[in-house]
Amino acid sequence: MTDRDPANTTRQPPSILWSLCLLHGELRAAHGLSLHDCIILGALAEAGGLPVPVTRLTAFLQESGTRMSALLKSLQAAGLIDRNRRDGDRRTVxxxxxxxxxxxxxxxxxxxxxxxxxxxSP
Structure with missing residues (x-):
């Protein structure tokens, strides 16, 4: 129980985290993308067309290799990214x-x- 009277509260803008949750749902519905997908695509766009090693994306998002692999597989299946092994070093994707x-x-x-x-906005 609080001392606050609900009738006297002023409308506060939603928290940023709640707004991001709502945005996540809207991006999924409108574009078929999660926030993670958008972050990955944005990081690739920032690279200016140069290939980005998966290990760099994994470190950037602080995700496990397994999770990153699943995210990238989905983006590749949708035709949004290309994944290739580096010439001269086949270990690097x-x-x-x-x-x-x-x-x-x-x-x-x-x-x-x-x-x-x-x-x-308030």
Whole structure:
């Protein structure tokens, strides 16, 4: 029980974490992407078309190799990324963003800007 009277409360904007949870659902529904997917695609977009080693993405997201593999497999199946072994070092797997992935990320970015602006404004 609290001393606060619910009738006298002012509307506070939702917390950032709650807003991110809601955004996650909206991105899934509108673009078929999770927040993790968007972070991966965004990291690849920042690489400017250069291949990014999976180990770098794994460290960036602080995910297990198994989890990262599942995320990348899904993105590859959707045609959003390409995964290839590095020439000269077949042990290293590198990832690049496809044009389809770049377009899907751009659409998701637009949705995220609109939704977060609306949700976080007082």
């Amino acid at each position: 590198e990832v690049t963003l496809t044009e389809t992935g770049r377009a899907r990320l751009a659409d998701a970015e637009k949705t995220a800007h609109v939704r977060l602006r609306r949700r976080l």
